[in-house]
Amino acid sequence: MATDRRPVVISGPSGVGKGTLFNLLLERHPDAFCLSVSHTTRTPRSGEEDGKDYHFVQMQDFEDLIAKDGFVEHAEFSGNRYGTSKMTIEEQTKKGRIVLLDIEMEGVKQIKNSSIAARYVFIAPPSVQQLEQRLRGRGTETEASIQKRLAQANKELEYSQTPGVHDLIIVNDDLETAYKELDAFIYKPLEQ
Numbered sequence: 590m591a592t593d594r595r596p597v598v599i600s601g602p603s604g605v606g607k608g609t610l611f612n613l614l615l616e617r618h619p620d621a622f623c624l625s626v627s628h629t630t631r632t633p634r635s636g637e638e639d640g641k642d643y644h645f646v647q648m649q650d651f652e653d654l655i656a657k658d659g660f661v662e663h664a665e666f667s668g669n670r671y672g673t674s675k676m677t678i679e680e681q682t683k684k685g686r687i688v689l690l691d692i693e694m695e696g697v698k699q700i701k702n703s704s705i706a707a708r709y710v711f712i713a714p715p716s717v718q719q720l721e722q723r724l725r726g727r728g729t730e731t732e733a734s735i736q737k738r739l740a741q742a743n744k745e746l747e748y749s750q751t752p753g754v755h756d757l758i759i760v761n762d763d764l765e766t767a768y769k770e771l772d773a774f775i776y777k778p779l780e781q
């Protein structure tokens with residue numbers, strides 16, 4: 590069991606392999622982790638479940654929660670709001686699970702300014718060219734979306750160079766090697 594129970598914030602450019610690494614952690618340590626479920630004001634897509642994929646809420650409820658300082662981070666994308674509530678993190682941590690958060694750069698900045706004590710891992714690609722290959726290989730993005738993600742990736746990579754932001758930067762070149770580094774970091778004994 591991990592002795593350091595703080596939530597683990599994992600960030601990195603789209604397509605770098607965050608989802609793949611999360612899935613490996615969940616698969617290899619059943620019951621040890623949980624993915625933080627975000628709040629959103631967008632309407633559910635077919636197949637999405639309230640409380641599992643997202644907590645689907647009305648705009649007014651979302652704004653009330655902001656006013657009560659209930660979010661560790663929140664942001665707006667294409668007219669919809671998304672956020673991670675403090676209560677979600679606290680409830681899961683109380684249940685004995687280590688909360689894994691998949692958060693983009695602006696959210697990382699907000700969590701660092703919040704009252705939540707977390708650990709920060711950045712996943713970097715071996716190169717921007719390889720990142721582009723992975724995004725294309727995944728087959729989920731349009732050309733415009735790929736270009737948008739690559740432009741954003743450059744900003745994320747630049748920010749990741751800021752000293753003191755991340756506790757660990759992992760280059761996801763060979764997947765198994767990257768996984769081992771992440772696992773070792775999470776299970777590293779708590780520093781006295």
Ligand SMILES: Nc1ncnc2c1ncn2[C@@H]1O[C@H](COP(=O)(O)OP(=O)(O)OP(=O)(O)O)[C@@H](O)[C@H]1O
Nearest residue numbers: 602603604605606607608609723727761762763764
């Ligand atoms: N080490 C690796 N070597 C080669 N391919 C990889 C590696 N890690 C992940 N991939 C592949 O790269 C693609 C992108 O990975 P993934 O979907 O996990 O990225 P992500 O960071 O979660 O992206 P997003 O933020 O857009 O959700 C997938 O097709 C995945 O199988």
